[in-house]
Amino acid sequence: MNGKYINKTHTYGKIWMLVTLCLFISVPALICVHLGVSPKINMIAKGLSTVALVFYPTAVLEVLTYSPLLGTGGTYLGFVTGNITNLKLPVALSAMESAEVEPSSEEGEVISTISIAVSSIVTTLIIAVCVLAFFPILHNITDPDSVFAPAFQQVTPALFGSLCASYLAKHWKISILPIAVLSFILIFNGTLGTGVLIPIGVVVSVLGAFVMFKKGMVK
Incomplete structure (x- = not known):
């Protein structure tokens, strides 16, 4: 070039x-x-x-x-x-x-x-x-009284859900561990905010992916 x-x-x-x-x-x-x-x-x-x-x-x-x-x-x-x-x-x-x-x-x-x-x-x-x-x-x-109002309340979850779904589809093996850990945490403390859950999910995802890579489970 x-x-x-x-x-x-x-x-x-x-x-x-x-x-x-x-x-x-x-x-x-x-x-x-x-x-x-x-x-x-x-x-x-x-x-x-x-x-x-x-x-x-x-x-x-x-x-x-x-x-x-x-x-x-x-x-x-x-x-x-x-x-x-x-x-x-x-x-x-x-x-x-x-x-x-x-x-x-x-x-x-x-x-x-x-x-x-x-x-x-x-x-x-x-x-x-x-x-x-x-x-x-x-x-x-x-309008707040519109029949579509409940849908607009779900815009943010829908956006992040769609982003998450694409990663889950491509790397479903890696996603199992963080989903299981975060679900377990929420069962005992459902009031934890995303500011706490996201760092935990990131750490668990990285460690889980590293172990699975070392064992040859993912490339």
């Missing part, structure tokens, strides 16, 4: 990653400025602690794992637009397979970048159409 192309891709990729990060942060920041309020650091830390142990290591591993498959341009596009595991990676691999090219090759780099870009554009258009279509009746759907 041409070194000039790679260098330019990294340069523009880093710039747009920083721009995207600033845009993400600007929304809550502008809301705080408009309302004249500021978030409490201890509340942010409390909320972050429940997910950081899971998503921060996962984010690092995803970069190391997916980058060779997506290529330079595809990696930046994929991580800026998100949903890599469920959408961007399958799209890129399917496109490269259809074009009969290998990942990390020059042809694979181009095919991966184009396929992820097209996927992102199509996804954005579909979301935009759905938002415009449902906007006139959105207040009826989200």
Whole structure:
């Protein structure tokens, strides 16, 4: 691959990653400025602690794992637009397979970048159409007295459940031990918060996976 192309891709990729990060942060920041309020650091830390142990290591591993498959341009596009595991990676691999090219090759780099870009554009258009279509009746759907109100109370569990299900399907052997341990703990103390349960689950998962790897039960 041409070194000039790679260098330019990294340069523009880093710039747009920083721009995207600033845009993400600007929304809550502008809301705080408009309302004249500021978030409490201890509340942010409390909320972050429940997910950081899971998503921060996962984010690092995803970069190391997916980058060779997506290529330079595809990696930046994929991580800026998100949903890599469920959408961007399958799209890129399917496109490269259809074009009969290998990942990390020059042809694979181009095919991966184009396929992820097209996927992102199509996804954005579909979301935009759905938002415009449902906007006139959105207040009826989200109203506390709406028949759909109970469903909106389950949005967060549904999101985390769907993320968890994909990992359970791929690594079901590793998931048995932490699920059993956490279920056992909850039987005797069902009031424990996620801030306690998540670290326990992480430690048990890592130790269990290490032992199973040493015994040849998982690869």
